[in-house]
Amino acid sequence: MKKNDMIETVKGFFNIELRVNGEKKELAVKNGEFLLDALRRHGWKGTKKGCDTGDCGSCTVLLNGKPVLGCLVPAVTAHGGELTTIEGLGSVRDPHPLQEAFVEAGAVQCGFCIPGMILSSKHLLDSNKNPTEAEIRKALDGNLCRCTGYVKQVEAVKDAAKRLRTKGK
Amino acid sequence: MKNIKYYAFPSNVKDAVALLLDKKYKAMALAGGTLVAKTLPDSVETYLDLKNLPIKGIKLAGGNLVIGAGATFDEIDRDKLCRSWAGGVISAAASKCSTQLVRNMATIGGNIARPHSFNIFPVVLLGLDAKVRLQARGGTKLIDFSALYSSGLGLRPGLDCLITEIVIPARTKKWKCEFIKLARTQSSWESYITLFFAAEKKGKALSRARVSVGALSPKPFLAPAAEKAMLAGDASASKAFASDLDAARAGEYRSTAASNLLARFIKSL
Secondary structure (H helix, E strand, O other): OOHEEEEEEEEEEEEEEEEEEEEEEEEEEEEEEEHHHHHHHHHOOOOOOOOOOOOOOOEEEOOOEEEEEEEOOOOHHHHEEEHHHHHHHOOOOOOOHHHHHHHHOOOOOOOOOHHHHHHHHHHHHHHHHOOOOHHHHHHHHOOOOOOOOHHHHHEEEEEEEEHHHHHOO | OOOOOEEEOOOOHHHHHHHHOOOOOEEEEEEOOOHHHHHOOOOEEEEEEOOOOOOEEEEEEOEEEEEEEEEEHHHHHOOOHHHHHHHHHHHHHHHHOOOOHHHHHEEEEHHHHHOOOOOOHHHHHOOOOOOOEEEEEOOOEEEHHOOOOOOHHOOOOOEEEEEEEEEOOHHOOOOEEEHHHHHHHOOOOOOOEEEHHHHHHHHEEEEEEEEEEEEEOOOEEOOOHHHHHOOOOOOOOOHHHHHHHOOOOOOOHHHHHHHHHHHHHHHHH
């Protein structure tokens, strides 16, 4: 096995290299730490800790473009990867069309599940510009919301798809 | 995971198996990680990440459908070959596993590596007469899926060998199949029972019948009485199935529901 194919712990930490929201980062992650906890400890607190058992989806992040459960991914496995958290999508001044659509549709109540929902939706819209309601519901079936009945969120994704098509993104 | 000293990302299968077999590392392979990432035994000191191994594709080889062990449920759900094989039953089964977020991570190899009642693919692969290719000390082995969990195999996938691909035989391509998962909700990880039915017709009669059952025990099992009755054109095949299920102590609800579902499948042929 090549030397680069293995990382060894140093005083209880692994040093990993990855890109987070487009920027190259070197992070020290604890032995046994999951991606969700590592991200929050390093300041990306938009990624939420809900069930911590892979059931609720509030810890969703995009790892190499795919939505995954941050609470089930050992942090070290992101080594060499490309990570997108909700902070990488837009800002208060310049929100992503998905973020605009969620706010305008009234899809946000307590907001805890929204970062995960938006990242799952982004992955869907990246590969499918005009999803059906069934496709939206399937893409979001791992993101639980305890405030709403999901109707507004499905509407928001449809609206965001329309906005993105109009913008030609 | 607190005792992990090394994380390894091998890029070829031979290196991965060599590391598994090297006692110095006390290694265990993790594929998608959705089942075992949180329950890694304390004795494990090396986490063997399979993500860089070339075991992901889905292809046709010699007329057989070959699914790389690293293919995720989502990839299998979306794959054109899987969708066209045996009426799309393989993709349909993949789509019924838990949630999209889990399907993005979980792999078919990880799903079959250990016997577990609620795993989706064992019941399907048993019914489709699949074979499994293992990379072990001394090379590769192609074994029947039904032998994967037998103690006679002498190998434990992920600990002293790796599953590299699953081979679905060409003869199953045109089988009429159905996969059913009875669970509390569509995305429930647990299920009350999982069923796989398959049939092949020659003229008006059935030339092949398969009934396999999951979720009642860690290993899925075939239902010989039901298969025999189906092949004999016996109208009471669903009653025969109830006797298979009673032998497995399925309980009245599961037994009744599963027998009715088989009757519905037979009616659809």
